[in-house]
Amino acid sequence: MAYVLKERHPDLPPPRSEVGVLGWLRRNLFSTWYNTLFTLVTAYLLWLALPPFFEWAVLHAHYAGEGRQACAGGGACWVFIGDRLPQFFYGFYPAAERWRVDLGFALFVPLIAYLHLPRVRFKLWVGAFTLFVYPVIAYYLFAGGVFGLPAVPTSQWGGLMLTLILAFTGIVGALPLGVLLALGRRSSLPVLRSVSVAFIELWRGVPLITVLFMSSVLLPLFLPTGVEIDKLLRALIAIALFQAAYIAEVVRGGLQAIPKGQFEAAQALGLTYPQSMALVIMPQALKIAIPGIIVTFIELFKDTSLVVIIGLMDLLGITQAALNDPKWLGFAAEGYLFAGLIYWIFCFGLSRYGLYLERRFHTGHRR
Amino acid sequence: MNADARNAAAAEVVIDIEGLHKWYGEFHVLKDINLKVSRGERIVVCGPSGSGKSTLIRCINHLEIHQKGRIVVNGVELNENLKNIETIRREVGMVFQHFNLFPHLTVLDNCTLAPIWVRKLPKKEAVDTAMHYLKRVGIAEQASKYPGQLSGGQQQRVAIARALCMKPEVMLFDEPTSALDPEMIKEVLDVMVGLAEQGMTMIVVTHEMGFARQVADRVIFMDRGEIVEENAPEPFFTHPQSERTQLFLSQILH
Numbered sequence: 001m002a003y004v005l006k007e008r009h010p011d012l013p014p015p016r017s018e019v020g021v022l023g024w025l026r027r028n029l030f031s032t033w034y035n036t037l038f039t040l041v042t043a044y045l046l047w048l049a050l051p052p053f054f055e056w057a058v059l060h061a062h063y064a065g066e067g068r069q070a071c072a073g074g075g076a077c078w079v080f081i082g083d084r085l086p087q088f089f090y091g092f093y094p095a096a097e098r099w100r101v102d103l104g105f106a107l108f109v110p111l112i113a114y115l116h117l118p119r120v121r122f123k124l125w126v127g128a129f130t131l132f133v134y135p136v137i138a139y140y141l142f143a144g145g146v147f148g149l150p151a152v153p154t155s156q157w158g159g160l161m162l163t164l165i166l167a168f169t170g171i172v173g174a175l176p177l178g179v180l181l182a183l184g185r186r187s188s189l190p191v192l193r194s195v196s197v198a199f200i201e202l203w204r205g206v207p208l209i210t211v212l213f214m215s216s217v218l219l220p221l222f223l224p225t226g227v228e229i230d231k232l233l234r235a236l237i238a239i240a241l242f243q244a245a246y247i248a249e250v251v252r253g254g255l256q257a258i259p260k261g262q263f264e265a266a267q268a269l270g271l272t273y274p275q276s277m278a279l280v281i282m283p284q285a286l287k288i289a290i291p292g293i294i295v296t297f298i299e300l301f302k303d304t305s306l307v308v309i310i311g312l313m314d315l316l317g318i319t320q321a322a323l324n325d326p327k328w329l330g331f332a333a334e335g336y337l338f339a340g341l342i343y344w345i346f347c348f349g350l351s352r353y354g355l356y357l358e359r360r361f362h363t364g365h366r367r
Numbered sequence: 368m369n370a371d372a373r374n375a376a377a378a379e380v381v382i383d384i385e386g387l388h389k390w391y392g393e394f395h396v397l398k399d400i401n402l403k404v405s406r407g408e409r410i411v412v413c414g415p416s417g418s419g420k421s422t423l424i425r426c427i428n429h430l431e432i433h434q435k436g437r438i439v440v441n442g443v444e445l446n447e448n449l450k451n452i453e454t455i456r457r458e459v460g461m462v463f464q465h466f467n468l469f470p471h472l473t474v475l476d477n478c479t480l481a482p483i484w485v486r487k488l489p490k491k492e493a494v495d496t497a498m499h500y501l502k503r504v505g506i507a508e509q510a511s512k513y514p515g516q517l518s519g520g521q522q523q524r525v526a527i528a529r530a531l532c533m534k535p536e537v538m539l540f541d542e543p544t545s546a547l548d549p550e551m552i553k554e555v556l557d558v559m560v561g562l563a564e565q566g567m568t569m570i571v572v573t574h575e576m577g578f579a580r581q582v583a584d585r586v587i588f589m590d591r592g593e594i595v596e597e598n599a600p601e602p603f604f605t606h607p608q609s610e611r612t613q614l615f616l617s618q619i620l621h
Contacts, residue, residue, distance in 0.1 A: 264430050265467035269481035269533060270456040279480060283471045363471055363513040 057337075068328060080331045081338050084322045088338070091158015091313050097150060101161050104138045131172060154232040158313035160342060162232075166239060166304040166314065167346075171297055173240030178247025179286075183277065185252055196248070203245035208303050211238045216310040235307045243300045250296055254289030255281065287361045294354030298347045305343075315339055379406045381537055381568050382427060387436035389422060396422050397433070398592040404537070404570065409563050411579040411600075412572045414589035415615060420572045423589070424539045427570070428459045441536050457485060460530030464542040466522040468514035474501065474525050475510040478532045486533065493532070500528040504558045520551030524558055531562075538562065540571040574619060580604060588612045 016023070029039045060075030063082075071077035081088075090098050111130045115123060142165075145151035157165070184196030203211075215234040223229070258281055266276035286293070308317035319339040323332050382404040389397040396419045404410055412420045425431040427438060429445055429452045438445040440455045469477050478497035482488045488496070501507040504524040506517075514522050523543055530538060540559065544552045556578050563569060563582040573579070579586050579600055586603040588596040588611075596603070596612045604620075607613045 259465075259467075261463060261465055261467040262469065265461075265463060265469070267430060268428055268456060268459075268461040268463075269529070270453055270485040271481060272453065275484050279484065280469055284469075287471065361471070363515055 068331075071331075076334055076337075077331050078334065080322075080328050080334055084328075087159060087318055087322060088315065088342075089160045091162055091318055092156045093152060093158065093161065094150075094156070097144070097152055100141050100144070100149065100152075104141045105161075105164070107137070108134065135169070135172070154230055157232065159318045160315045162307075162312060163301075163304050163315040165232075166236065166307065167297075167301045169236045170239040170243055170300045170304070173236070174243035174247050174296075174300065175293070177240065177244035179251055179282065181244060181248035182251035182255060185248065186255060200245045200248050203242050204249070208239070208242050209306050209309060211242055212306060212310050231310060231312060235310060235312060239300065239304065239307075243296060243303075246296045246299075247293060250289050250292035251285060253292060254285035254287075257288050258284050287358075290354055290358050290361075294350055298350050301347055301350065302343060315342060380404065381406050381408075381441055382570075383437070383439040384427075385437045387423075387426065387433055387438065389419075389426065389431065389433045389435075396592050397426070400436070400594060402587070402594070404568060406536075406568055407566045408568055408584050409582050410570045410585050410587060411583040412570065412587045412589060413574060413576075413579065413615075414595075417591075418589040419592040420589045421541050424461075424541055424570055424572055427537075427539060428456050428461055430461075457533060458536045459539060460533055460535035460537070461539045462523070462526050462530055462541065462543045464545050466514070466519070466526045466546075468522055468526055468529070470514050473511050473513055474506070474517070477514065477525060478529045481529075482532050496534075497528070497532050500531045501525070503531075503561070504528045505554075518551060519547045520554045523547065523551075523555045527555075527558055527562070537568045537570070540569065540573065542572050542574070544573065544575060576604070576620060588615065590615070 030036045056074070057076050060073065061078055062071045062073070062075055063078050064070070065079050067083075068077070068080070070079045086095065086098070090101055093101060108130075111126060111134060114120065114126050115130065140146050141149070142157065143152060143154065181196045181200055184192045185200065187193050187196070212235060215238045216231065219229065219234065262280055262284065263276055266280040271279065304314055305316040307314055308320070313321060316339055319335045322328065323335045380403050382402070384400055384402040387397055387400040388395070400423060402410075402423075412423065414420050422431055426433050427440060427445075441458050443451050443454050445451060445455055468474075469480070472480065475494065475497055478501065479490070479493040482493040482496060483490060486493075498507055498510065501510055504527055506521055506524050506528070509517060509521065509525075514525065517525065527538075527543075543559070544555050547555065552575070556575060559569075559571070559578065560582055571578070571583075583600045585597060586600050587594055588603070588607075588609075590611050596607065596609045598608075603612075604616065607616055
């Protein structure tokens with residue numbers, strides 16, 4: 001029997017239960033009996049935990065006053081954090097010179113902001129400036145000893161400032177080195193490949209804490225007496241090399257996801273190997289590797305807290321030092337909560353930044 | 368192109384392949400291939416899958432490395448000398464079965480990348496050239512889109528424009544319509560016919576026998592790594608000489 005469609009079927013709205021707040025609740029919280037059970041149990045546990053915490057941290061907390069006497073009673077003592085805030089941020093950097101640190105970081109903000117504007121000129125130059133010139137300026141600004149700035153030895157750097165310096169240098173050093181190692185590992189030249197594999201496996205095979213120990217205990221044995229490498233510099237190099245090995249493997253994962261045809265098309269157009277890599281393969285591989293790279297950066301950021309074992313006073317180190325101050329004994333909860341919050345803000349920021357990059361470089365169909 | 372002009376051009380050999388052999392490990396994929404292609408000639412290569420036809424044209428721009436024999440393109444011999452390989456690749460455009468457009472670049476940037484970085488054209492000139500060829504393949508209005516936003520047929524036309532932007536002497540097509548939905552094959556073939564009519568030297572690996580009849584000067588039939596038969600399209604299709612050719616044609620022309 002023949003059948004011919006006479007009219008097109010109109011597009012109808014989806015059923016009520018699929019949309020809106022009710023639809024969302026039904027789909028995500030009460031879709032099955034065990035989902036409902038989990039929802040109720042979780043709600044009960046939150047009910048048990050949150051109100052007491054809120055009372056301690058906010059309602060009964062002490063915000064203003066002088067010294068520990070201001071914190072009599074049960075609530076959290078934020079006075080302690082306020083009192084120690086400059087140390088948390090700057091470590092033992094002399095108070096009169098702290099403007100140099102502020103200026104150093106203030107210079108960084110517009111540079112990064114400019115690099116994220118769409119369609120502006122000289123981006124390559126600004127990027128190169130941020131990577132190569134800015135660190136030098138920042139170093140001399142922080143360390144002093146030139147242009148009449150009093151010298152501040154790196155042993156006095158500390159707190160969040162030190163954490164950020166370690167993280168920034170680690171990231172800037174590890175990413176390019178990791179990319180080169182990833183390319184080296186896939187190279188057709190046996191020597192280059194072996195060196196890359198050996199480097200990656202060596203650094204991946206030892207914990208960062210061991211590397212840091214070795215840098216401060218073992219390294220001096222091989223140096224002539226009297227020669228000493230700055231403690232901070234040693235930590236920076238150790239972190240950058242260590243994380244480069246991880247970045248290399250993440251980037252290699254991205255490289256493996258690129259179809260061979262992309263490289264062939266680049267070759268067929270006459271692009272050289274470096275051009276094919278820089279213009280065609282790497283932009284795609286790095287885009288795929290963004291989630292992994294961000295994970296590595298977040299790890300790097302948190303791992304900077306390990307430098308405390310070689311005597312550098314980063315944010316966590318300075319927190320612990322403050323907690324041992326006889327004047328403020330007994331406020332460990334506040335101290336660690338504050339340090340944790342700062343770490344969380346930066347790591348969460350990095351994570352959101354990763355998502356932003358993924359969206360920005362998305363070029364296919366939008367789902 | 369009239370007959371006289373074509374005869375005059377025929378003297379000039381653009382691609383000269385002599386005694387070409389290639390192995391994949393132990394497997395002998397190409398066996399003693401001899402092929403001369405004159406300027407302006409259109410060659411269609413066909414044959415069953417695994418017969419070595421793609422491998423043959425991929426040897427011409429050194430995407431595959433041959434172990435024995437000589438390939439001379441436009442007077443330059445293809446050997447391990449990187450300079451020669453780069454020179455040849457600049458003069459030989461290639462269109463792939465799976466388009467291989469660069470998904471992170473817009474259509475326009477796909478077309479200007481190689482002219483800017485390889486031919487060192489100023490950006491403006493490269494953009495003008497790219498728009499010219501994009502117009503020619505009928506896709507100029509999509510220039511600012513990304514490949515992922517186009518249909519298969521549109522992507523393949525962009526790929527053709529991208530290759531043309533390098534102003535190549537020769538165009539190689541490696542099964543350009545095999546990955547396309549049926550309703551998109553024609554738009555790509557039309558572009559290729561137009562290109563052939565303008566005198567481009569082309570080697571096309573394809574199963575589109577209608578296209579072969581329409582534009583080919585010569586049809587080459589390959590099987591198991593050898594050139595089995597080579598003839599003008601009319602006699603090739605109406606009176607195939609070898610048994611293998613007859614069998615192949617009977618299988619694809621229902």
